[in-house]
Amino acid sequence: MLAKVRRTIRARRLLFGGERVLVACSGGPDSMALLDVLARLAPELSLELGVASVDHGLRPEAAEEVALVREEAERRGLRFHALKVEVAGEASLQAAARAARYEALLALARAERYDRVAVGHHLDDQAETVLQRLLRGTGLFGLAGIAPLRDDGVIRPLIEVGRDEIEAHLARTGQRFVRDPSNEDARHTRVRLRKAVLPVLEAEDPRIRAHLAALADEARALRAYLEAELALRVPKGRAIPREVVEACPTPLRAELLARWMHDELGIALGREHREEALVVVERGGAQRLPGGFTFTREGELLRLERSTGRGRSDPEG
DSSP, rough: OOOHHHHHHHHTSSSSSSSSEEEEOOSSHHHHHHHHHHHHHHHHHHHHEEEEEEEEEEEHHHHHHHHHHHHHHTTTTTTEEEEOOOOOOSSSHHHHHHHHHHHHOOOHHHHHTSSEEEEOOOHHHHHHHHHHHTTOOOOOOGGOOSSOOOTTTTEEEETTOHHHHHHHHHHHHOOOOOOGGGHHHHTTTHHHHIIIIHHHEEEHHHTHHHHHHHHHHHHHHHHHHHHHHHTOOOOOOOEEEEHHHTTTTTGGGGHHHHHHHHHHHHOOOOOOHHHHHHHHHHHOOOEETTTTTTEEEEEEEEEEEEEESSOOOOOOO
16 A cells, blocks of 8 residues: 555656645545555655644543544654634535635644645545536546645645555554444445445446546546646626637537636526537527526627526527
8 A cells, every 4th residue: 555655646746755744634545545555755855844633622531533543643743733623504414524624724734834744535435426426416527536736735645545545554554543433324425325325336347446537637638638728718798709718629619608607797508508508508688697697698698687687598590
């Protein structure tokens, strides 16, 4: 496992040597394996490690888990940071907790001048993410899954390591860890995919997890290319010539419209809205958008306006 993580770090350019790295550690098997592996690699990569553990205030066991991480950090002579966040009662508690956690970790990294924040996502997490997005009807960009290196400095050194390899490493090294019972709760989509769907797919293709992760890598590389292309084409202003869209390669037109509308109106378009917008470009008429806006084609002019309250007109033809 150590050799695989070393190869991932080099091939994906996660670290170059000499960085200060904040290891985000919940006390669970994935993050404790991450802490152990990075601590072993730190001397050869000249890394200065710090460890952070976040208490979301959602479970009574959290304080004990933070204490365990503190003990493991101090045993290795590493600086430890205890963080506590408040999670708003939003529709998705998990999403809110994740957002609060990253906000706290990145704020700490900036304040303490860490170059990278390492988190414990692994190959199985990548496969589950791609499958979950497929089932929700994602497009190409969504297939890119979990980025091994984010623009904000978050890295995932375990992204090519499977869950079985992590469990074997923990058993071999005697590394202490705790298990979060929510990771076994079938009310969560990801747990159902892990327990019920992926085993069926694995019976057909024993390498399904690796294949889904490889699909994410290919989609991410293509997305980077397309985003560079789109960055040169997204128009400015709420009224643009139709030819701006038609001059764009056909596979990129829906994304171009979505980015234009996001930049001008601050709205996000799902797949159905994007497809409907293309119909307006091609055939004319009007489309009601989220946020009280309307997208219209009048002759050769495409326009974004505040909705008037009148019904949406049908496309021509």
